[in-house]
Amino acid sequence: MTTVKSGRLLVVGGYGAVGATVAAALVDWFPGRVVVAGRDAARALRLGGVRVDVTDPDGFRRTLDGLGDVAVVVMCVEPPDAGIAHACFERGVHLVDIGATRRLLDGVAELDGLAAAGGATAVLSVGVAPGLTNLLARRAHEAVGGAERIDLTVLLGAGERHGADAVRWTVEGLAEPATARPLRVELPGHGPRTAYPFPFSDQHTLPRTLGTVQVTTRLCLDSGPLTGTLFALRRAARHPAVRQALTAVLRRVHAGGDGFAVRADARRGDLHAAYALTGRAQSRVTGLVAAYVTRELLTGSLPVGVHHIEGLAALARLPEALAEHGVALQRLGGPPEG
Template identity: 80%
Template structure:
């Protein structure tokens, strides 16, 4: 009989499947797969769970009885499932990337602290590794006045349906700021376009930095131009639906990704970057490492973004074992 189980919601999705296999290697027999497709979940030894149905989710947790941590590998429509977990004292790892939801879960800090539960937000590549690199660069200049984050995604990767939908929705938001030319290791000099990654709202609060900008480009230059050329049109739902369908089918380019953080204070400038392959796999690895830290480390109760937990500061290097490369400000390739 197993106990202290870990429920992975979205556990057969692009991110969730790797979260499940990684955690299962560390905690054999303790991982339970969940999703809305009961047959699929059961074939994997799991249960049906719907992150959009908090009462049903509460019953699922009660039925399992011994869940100590929930890994949310899908974005629920609101924060009610997070509340259900935290008020029961169940730890939460949330790979969500939408500001409204992250802010809503952060508001549950006192509830979580009172119940002895820890939630970690900004888990993944962006947000996630972006936050960790931003913190390093911030500290390297002795407290940044400004941080610029750039993310390059591989257009050839088979991104999960939920992640594609999220990215296309992000296109429709008002562009904040101007495109930026920057160097990404292994990808050369690129133009990245303003994109509403949640860090631009999180980091001013967690690091106390006045200005944080976030930008995106794809490994394919023509696709980057085409995507951001469609920005105005993407405000129309029909165009977003067509784009989501196209990105689900067309895989032009590779599966490499890169993340870069630049911090500036006066004349001081620090830059850090990471490069790797298959961002959904690395997002999953970040989520698995964070979950392991919650279960075996001493993270304080309450709701925290990843960069607020010192025990996770070395995660980029730890992921070197999975092919991630960390580039620091001394690497000539980062330039200015």
């Protein structure tokens, strides 16, 4: 029988769009052990949680010490730097992080030695993108016997009510210069779409974890006209005032559905393999991925140190596990599976 580590599960951002799903799933599996946290003290306390501000690592240390028996912190909001991870690892507290910003994930990865020394495990690249994209990339990479190039495509539903922090992240990403060309891609359930290069962290970590030189992640929305408008504003989005206006519009306009799709194409010479996943409500599915990862971590099956999700064999079948939540995995082509 699997033994599950004891201690509390601190879900930071636990009443946000992603965090609420994480907290609900973990409460089901680990009743009485989940503590929800955010900056709104009244809201957190109503949920039996605590006030936490991730921009204040010293305050976070005091919270961890006050709670005393935190086994794992699930980060469902992006902190400004690796200070929160540092506070966790110093105390041997495990970490699951849904962050999607390369600089932040690189900062946490640099703390690998500290995490390992304290017996802590951290899982990064947790969610839909990064997360499921990393897992599909690994499958496609293996299907061609080691990819020379991987193209990842993410389609998000413009009708979904994405959380404030996710909208902030998307608008900031729009302001970054494009590093590759747009691509026309067939996405199951959505048909052919033009997707544009977007700074998801997966394309920066995969070259290191898989050894594939060229990885590009592209984004589109389910609404073609909205995708075109958004990316036409790319240059203008370098101005803070434009980003502010765009954030306000994206938080109010919900044109489209809540379906999402991700696809990974791997190529080596003439060989090509592709996998896709479709589902509804990316915030919910991101939360489910984080909850599954946390449960696996608590069984003690994951090694200590800092890992991206695609480096952990115990999590390789996570896409199949999500079938019960309406997430459909498809192999779109490639050499026969070995």
